[in-house]
Amino acid sequence: MHYQGSCHCGAVAFDVEGEIDSALACNCSICARKGSLLWFVARDKLRLKTPEEAASTYMFNKHVIKHCFCPTCGIHPYGEGVDPKGNAMAAVNLRCVENLDLDSIPVHHYDGRSH
Template identity: 65%
Template sequence: MTHQGSCHCGRIRFEVDGHIDSALSCNCSICQRKGSLLWFVPRAALRLLMPESDTAVYTFNKHVIQHRFCPTCGIHPYGEGKGPNGAAMAAINLRCLEDIDLDAVPITRFDGRAL
């Protein structure tokens, strides 16, 4: 299934393929503040509908995750990094997808503060 997503103002627009079977809620210093619900997919499943240069990037700590956000409205629709096996991954903020019933998505809590 293909899902459509965007930031609030629409500057960052994307499509992502996959079946949403769960979300991750992390309590690390950035995720807690953003309030995102993350769905992890292979990076190849994410297609940007605008130039990547339209996004701003924030990294911290070990600088291995690129937290992408809109420089206009400030919304964080996705991040990029590598999975445990070294494959390129995208962390999609489910709150930025259209027509998603978040109440129907099982949420796993992750203790990112403990890392």
């Protein structure tokens, strides 16, 4: 399936391909504050519709995940990192994807606070 998403003001926008079978809710210090629901896809399935420079990046702790956010409205539409096998991945914030019924998507809880 093809999905579109963006930050609140639209300065950071994207298209993404894939099947949303579940979301991940993490309780680490940043995810808990953002309240995001994450869907992980191969990074090449996420295509930015706006210039990469439109998003700011925040990295913390081990500096391995790029938390991308809009410097204008502050919304975090996606993040970038690598999976355990070294594949480039995107963590799409499903709350930023248009026309989704979030209540129909199973949510798995991850204890990121303990890792």
